[in-house]
Amino acid sequence: MKKRNFSMTEYWNSKAEVHVPLLSFGRHDNTDWRLWQQKAREKLIALLGELPAKVPLEPEVVYSVQEDDIIRERVIFDVEENMSIPCFVLRPQSMPATKKNPAIICCNGHPAHLGKDPVAGMRCEDEHCEAIRQMNYDYGLQMAKKGYLTIIPELRGFGERRDGIDPFPGRDACNVNFIKGALFGCYMLGLNVWDIMRTVDYLETRAEVDPKRIGMMGLSYGGTMTAFTTAVEPRIAAADVMGYINPWSEFAVKRANFCGIQLLPEIYKYFETHDIAGLIAPRPLLLEMGIYDDCFYIQDQLASSEQVKTIYDAAGSGDRFWRDIHAGGHRFAGNKAFDFFEKYL
Template sequence: MHSNSSRTYTFVRSLALSFMLALACRAGYAQQVTSDVANFYPLLDAYAGKRSPSLSYLAKDWKHTEKWRKVGRAKLQELLAFEPEKAPLNTEILSTTKRDGYTQYLVRYNLNALQKTEAFLLVPDNLTKPTPAVIALHDHGGFYYFGKEKHTYTDNQPDILKAYVQDLYEGRYYADELAKRGFVVLCPDAIYFGSQKINPAQLVNSKGYFEKVEGVEESERIRTFNKQVAGLNEVAMNKTILASGTTWLGIIAQNDRVAVDFLLSRPEVDPERIGCVGLSLGGLRSTYLFGLDPRIKTGVVAAFSTTYEEMLQQHAHHTWMMYVPRQNEFLDLPDVASLNAPRPLMVMNCRQDKLFSIAGMQAAEQKLAGVYSRMKAPDKFTARYYDEPHSMTIEMQEDAMAWLEKWLK
């Protein structure tokens, strides 16, 4: 009798323990963190968290700011890994168009011994002395067929471009607005966009592109190019760039720095008053141009501000153009912009932006505010938030222009 009771007790206890274990496992499963990389997130998050960016201005008490700046820029250039053979600009003016209050020049110039690009140069009327200049850096948006045309007015625009500008910029071409307000403006094409876009005729497999666009109207042809040629080949492009020993962002950053060289070649430009501005990929370009080039006196970054840490769980799904191997070991994204502190910097964030988390925006703001505060120049940095999706609305454009006017005029 006693033995049977003991066996019954043991059985009930075992059943209860099994039930509790099942509940615990289920609760543990429910509490697991979800991410874009599922079960691999803990591994990558733990690895990234092993160390903080060692060359951040906030990493330690840097006794000599200029030495820190020099070391940080040198390391960043090393990681970007693009040092092509230089070449003279050899500027060509391809067309000249007189517009209301300014003249629009379509120009072509050498970026290095291997690359050329085209750009719009906007020169205000009635200049009597060198004037402030702004480099306006175009976005990505999965729209590769055009680059500079996405924020610079052109004649005979296809409907797909008009709709794009309406969606991201509320229908206004902010580069032209800057020119009307007295700035010389340069709008260069980045590699893979506009005049530097991929040529489907030279692809090993164009996936029937030419058959698909034969006889179709212009907007549909552009849409097909964006999705089925340029979009599909971003992965192959980045793999090939890495295999060649460089980085996509390294090419972009070198190209954008030549834009400063170009402006300095123009008699209309005051070399001590050059700024940069851009949305999305243009914001990333503005971050690196501002951080790397001391000739840039002020910068505006729109809708591209976060930290690597806050991207790892859900928001590392951006264009291949932004990733630089090992950069996080030395410099976080806001650390890049800080390399030009305490030069004036404005960061504009969109609260409804699905590409970045609010936590990431705020973490980047905290880092940059900390740097400017430590440099005793808190008034030269501002981060603003707009209740908008990923875009650069007219309100944001007005704030950006006011910032540029404040620090360049």
């Protein structure tokens, strides 16, 4: 009797075993780096979905307070019609407004209800403190203490932009928002990329910021955001992606360890995650990978990082590709990040 399959899990896994993305570097006829980058970036921008029209930022500093030697500002600006973004801006109290300084956009990951707060060093709740302890999560504050102006934006679907802790009881809010956006032809990942591009616009208005020295960093979904945004936004000069670059076939297809906010329709048809990271070349890129990461497994991250290295070598910028393989889990290690940004910003 013929063996037949009824399992959707087996169906997707078997497809992933033989799938080769159409625009993956080095596959099919995608071997010329410059031609590949141009073609791949154009396709990625198209996959982001319909992006909003620009509106004036109309930024507002809600408050500015000094905490030890750090100035903390709550800033709000408009990213599109009928949508604004709240952020924390941190800077050393000694930073002169008359001198152009480097800035870093620091993006958060899950859990979604905590949002930007722990990355900005807010310890209002026990959950904030625990997240900071477990993931060394206050890298927005840490980088400010190292002399950078940092901005920690609230991503759509997180924190203040989540519509409460549990806006759709019994449902994953990331998935619900993805489906709602798909009805309109726009997607949460693309909209968050747009918001970070508008965040760059805002940073360019700040007297303290050198627009040629803007970096980006993030853990988990923050790493997703850092990879995708830097791939399409040339104004970001250097990027630190923590705990993200690994094969779609493993974390997404086989383990279903993802949500609607992390993907774009047809993304795996054309790209692997290492291709997204490779689009950052020749700009400097740091990948942080924990050997005990239980979200994105180390063997998968290492395999993908080799593919990223191949792209950087093809771009003639292998020396600008850094790896921090650390003895930790899903967290900010900080072993190389400070030296990385000091060198490249």
